Each structure stands twice: as C-alpha cells, then as structure tokens.
Amino acid sequence: EVQLVESGGGLVKPGGSLRLSCVASGLTFKNAWMSWVRQGPGQGLEWVGRFKSKTDGGSTDYAAPVKGRFTMSRDDSKNTLYLQMNSLKTEDTAVYYCSTDQMPDPAWGQGTLVTVSS
C-alpha cells in the first residue's frame, strides 16, 4: 500500500519561510512524478507544482502564485519530496498535500497545515 506522509507545517509570520517534507513508502519513488496541492480554508483544491522523475527529465513546474517563492526538491535515496516556501503571504494559508497520480498506485498524503499570520 502506498503511503505519503507530510510534515513541517505550522504557524509562520508573513515574509517568513517554512520547509515541508513528504515521505513516501510502498512505491518506486524514483520513478514517480510528485505534486504539491493546497487547499485554503473552506476552499477548493489549488495545484502548487510538480516534480518529474529523473528518468523523465527531473524538471519542475510551478503555479503562477508561488513561482519564484516556492522551490521543490526531492531526495530519491530517502523517498522524500520537499517544498521550500519563502516570502510567505497570508494567502498561502492552507493544508498542503503531496500526491502522485502514478499508476497502479495513485495516492495523496493526509496533508499538513500551514498558517501564515502575524
């Protein structure tokens, strides 16, 4: 069974930084395209970015609202995906999920809450 477990969320002041982690198990992580998706309070889903597998080029793509402020990285030896978030804004407040649509075992983590407030 595929499991994704996020961590690193918390309360941070506007302008601050936070790094989220997502540890994967039960899948061949190095072959998986991984994504971050967030959900603001009472809001819908918003795509944050994706990280292709190294075999497919290893490139990243970001949503416009986070480009230049957020950076994804991955450590395939630790089955871990990261999201470095800088210059945080109040509108970044959300539950952050890591996910993969990789067949045959798509999965989402349980999410980690990031609150940006003074």
Place this chain on the structure above:
Amino acid sequence: QSVLTQPPSASGTPGQRVTISCSGSSSNIGTNYVYWYQQLPGTAPKLLIYMNNQRPSGVPDRFSGSKSGTSASLAISGLRSEDEADYYCAVWDDSLSGRVFGGGTKLTVL
C-alpha cells in the same frame, strides 16, 4: 475564478444516476487528459478517474468519465449515501504551463 467550470452543487437520490460537468478550453481539456478526484468530508482527495475515462484499481465501476471537445463529465450511477463528497476535475493547461482544478462540485445524496 477557475479556468475549469464546474457546477457548485449537484444532488440525487439513492440509486439515481448523476453527472457532473467540467467545462474548459482548447488549451486544457481540448488537448490534455482529464482527471477526477473525490474528497470525502474531512479527508484528503482520492483519484477517481484518470486519462479521461480510466479507473484506478479499487474504484467501483459505478463511476465513469467521458470527454468531448472542451468539456468533460463524471457520471455516478446507482448513487449511494457514501458518495456524498466534493468532486474536482483537473487537467494540464498548455497556456498556463500548469495544472488547473475545477472549483469543485458538492454532491448531496438526498
């Protein structure tokens, strides 16, 4: 304002068939695969349909997806109380070079 348009709500009675639409454009639905996600209350989303009409293992065949032109639909037949959830469509948008989600449809089983 989402790039993909979904009705905010839908409803049906047990046993009925309901459909949820997702309207986009030539830069997203018109050229790329559509995905559907189910989010039960208080839980993380779950992939329901991938590549327009494929079901991951474990998803009941009561759920089906289709696509025509710049629109897509999710159909749920034999509606059950446990289907009460939020449903989201998602697709890659070539103009935005990013993935976009619909605004979500809250399904109520009456």
